[in-house]
Amino acid sequence: MDNMAIKRVLALMLLWMATISFSFLSFAGVAQPLSATTDIAIQDIDIWRAVDAQSHSVPTSIAAMQGLYQSATPIKTSLANQSGAYVARLQLSSQTLRAASWFIRINANFVDKGLGFWQSDQYANTGVIKFSQHEDIDTPKLMHNQAFELALSQQESGYLWLYIKAEHYALPLSIEIINSGSFFQKQFITNAVTLFSIAIMLTLAAIALTLYIKTRLVVTLACSAYIGLHGLGWAAASGLIDDLFNLQHINTTYLGMVIFPFAIAAASQFTKLLFNLDTLHRNLAKLFNGVSIICLAFGLAMPLLSFSIAFAISHIIALLWVPLAIVIGYKMLMYRDFRAKYYLLGNLLYGLSLLYYILSHSNIITGQLHAELVVLLALAGDCFCILLSLAAWLQQKKQDYSRAYYQARIDPLTHIGNRYALSEALAQVDKQYIIAFIDYDGFKQINDKLGHDQGDAFLCYGAKTMTNALDHKGEVYRTGGDEFVWLLKDHLPKDMGVAVADIERLIRQCEHALQAKWPQSGISYGIAHAQESTNQSECLALADKRMYQHKRSKDPSSVNA
Known part of the structure; x- marks a missing residue:
C-alpha cells in the first residue's frame, strides 16, 4: 500500500472516530475517570436537559429515565436563577484497583425532588437513590447542598442518571464527584x-x-x-x-x-x-x-x-x-x-x-x-x-x-439624702431604730444679716458636721429648709435610754461646732425610737413634736426662727 493510500485510510479512520466521539459527546458527555486522589468538578453547562414540567412524570427506573432524557431539551447555558425539572447522564469509570465509595454533590440549596440511578456496565443495576430535602433520610448530611454516596467495585464503569426538580436554583447547577476522604473533610x-x-x-x-x-x-x-x-x-x-x-x-x-x-x-x-x-x-x-x-x-x-x-x-x-x-x-x-x-x-x-x-x-x-x-x-x-x-x-x-x-434622692446643696431618700430608708428599717428630728436655730438671722451665701455655707457645714458625728451609726437627711433628720438603725445598744443619751451628746457636739463659726446659731431637736410608736411615720411625727417642744422651752419667740 503506497503512502497516499495509507494517508487516506488514516483520514477515514480519524473521520469515523470523530463522528463516533461527537455523537457520544452529544448524548453522554466525556467519560469521567475516577481515581482515589482526584476530585472531579463538572460545570452545569451542556450536562443538563430541561424536562417539560407539564407532560412528564417522575422517573422510577433507568428505562423511564432514558426515555425522559431522550425527549428532554439540551441546555447550553447555566441554570443559575432558573427553575423546573432537569435530567443529566454522566459516564463514570472507576480507575481504582479495589472497591471505593464516591460522593456526588449537587450544588443546589433548594431541591424538591432529587433522584439518582446507577447503570453499571459490569453488575446488576442498583435501586433509585433519593437525595431531595423530603427524602434524604439515608443520604449523608451536607448542609447547603445535596449529596449521595455511590459505591463502585474495582474498575467498574457505567452511567449515572440524575433527575432534579426545584422552584429555584440559586447557583449554577454544577456537580462534584468527591472521594470519601475529601467529602468527609468538606462535610465536617x-x-x-x-x-x-x-x-x-x-x-x-x-x-x-x-x-x-x-x-x-x-x-x-x-x-x-x-x-x-x-x-x-x-x-x-x-x-x-x-x-x-x-x-x-x-x-x-x-x-x-x-x-x-x-x-x-x-x-x-x-x-x-x-x-x-x-x-x-x-x-x-x-x-x-x-x-x-x-x-x-x-x-x-x-x-x-x-x-x-x-x-x-x-x-x-x-x-x-x-x-x-x-x-x-x-x-x-x-x-x-x-x-x-x-x-x-x-x-x-x-x-x-x-x-x-x-x-x-x-x-x-x-x-x-x-x-x-x-x-x-x-x-x-x-x-x-x-x-x-x-x-x-x-x-x-x-x-x-x-x-x-x-438626683431625685440627694439634696443638691448639702449632698446628703433628701425627703424621698428618707422615706425609702424608713420603709426598710426593722423593729429597732431611732429618729432624731433636727431644726437649726438662728438660720433666718444668718440669711438676713450675712446673706444667702453664708446661709448656704451654714447648711453645708452643718450637714457635714452631723454626718461626721454619726459616722457609721446612722444617716443624715435634709427634709427641707433648715430641717434635718437622723436615722439610726444599726449598732444600737440594747438599752434605748443609753442610746438616746449618746445621740443627745452628739447633737450638742454638732451645736458647739456650729456656734464656733456662727455664734447666733443653735440646734433644736427631738428624739423618738421604735418602741414608742407602732410605725415609722408615728415615730417621725413624735420626734418632730418633741423638737418643737425643745425649741419652745429655749425661747417661745424662736419657734419660727
Whole structure:
C-alpha cells in the first residue's frame, strides 16, 4: 500500500472516530475517570436537559429515565436563577484497583425532588437513590447542598442518571464527584461552621430575650427578634431544620427567604430604638417604621408568591437594608453615639459578606461554593456586635437611671439624702431604730444679716458636721429648709435610754461646732425610737413634736426662727 493510500485510510479512520466521539459527546458527555486522589468538578453547562414540567412524570427506573432524557431539551447555558425539572447522564469509570465509595454533590440549596440511578456496565443495576430535602433520610448530611454516596467495585464503569426538580436554583447547577476522604473533610468543615454560626446566633437571641424578660424593655425584644430570626432563617435555608425534624410534607429550606423580611423588620425597629430616633431624629424614626411595615407586608405576602419572586424580593430587601444600616451607623458615629461603633462594625461585616453572597447568586461571579459559610460567619459576628451595642445601650440606661435616682434622692446643696431618700430608708428599717428630728436655730438671722451665701455655707457645714458625728451609726437627711433628720438603725445598744443619751451628746457636739463659726446659731431637736410608736411615720411625727417642744422651752419667740 503506497503512502497516499495509507494517508487516506488514516483520514477515514480519524473521520469515523470523530463522528463516533461527537455523537457520544452529544448524548453522554466525556467519560469521567475516577481515581482515589482526584476530585472531579463538572460545570452545569451542556450536562443538563430541561424536562417539560407539564407532560412528564417522575422517573422510577433507568428505562423511564432514558426515555425522559431522550425527549428532554439540551441546555447550553447555566441554570443559575432558573427553575423546573432537569435530567443529566454522566459516564463514570472507576480507575481504582479495589472497591471505593464516591460522593456526588449537587450544588443546589433548594431541591424538591432529587433522584439518582446507577447503570453499571459490569453488575446488576442498583435501586433509585433519593437525595431531595423530603427524602434524604439515608443520604449523608451536607448542609447547603445535596449529596449521595455511590459505591463502585474495582474498575467498574457505567452511567449515572440524575433527575432534579426545584422552584429555584440559586447557583449554577454544577456537580462534584468527591472521594470519601475529601467529602468527609468538606462535610465536617461545612456542617461545623454552619452549626457553630447558627448556635451563636440563637444563643445571643436567647440572651437578649432573657434581658427582655428581666427588663421589659422593647429594644431587647427587637434585638432578640433581629438575631433570632436570622438564626432560624439560616437553620431553615441550610437544611438543619429538615435534618432535625425529618419533615416530609414541606421543604423547609424555602423558609429561610420567607423569614428574612421579618428579620429585617425587627432589625429596623431595633435600630430605631437603639438610637432613640423617636426623640432625637423623628424623620429617621418614620423611615425605619416604614421599612418595618414594608418588610412585614412582603413577609406576609411571600407564601402566596412563587419562590423565585420571593427569592428576588429577599435579595432586593438585603440590597436596600445593608447600605441603610451602614449609613445610619456612620451617621450616629458622627454624632459620637457610643453604640454606633458596634452597630457599624457588625453591619459592615454583614454587608460585605451579603454582597459577596448575592453576587455569587448572579452571573457576575460564579463558582463560589462557600458563599453561605462566609455569610454565616459574618452574620454571627454581626449579631455579636449587635448584642454589644445593646449592652452599651443598657449600660448607658443604667447610668442614666443611677444619675436620675441620685438626683431625685440627694439634696443638691448639702449632698446628703433628701425627703424621698428618707422615706425609702424608713420603709426598710426593722423593729429597732431611732429618729432624731433636727431644726437649726438662728438660720433666718444668718440669711438676713450675712446673706444667702453664708446661709448656704451654714447648711453645708452643718450637714457635714452631723454626718461626721454619726459616722457609721446612722444617716443624715435634709427634709427641707433648715430641717434635718437622723436615722439610726444599726449598732444600737440594747438599752434605748443609753442610746438616746449618746445621740443627745452628739447633737450638742454638732451645736458647739456650729456656734464656733456662727455664734447666733443653735440646734433644736427631738428624739423618738421604735418602741414608742407602732410605725415609722408615728415615730417621725413624735420626734418632730418633741423638737418643737425643745425649741419652745429655749425661747417661745424662736419657734419660727
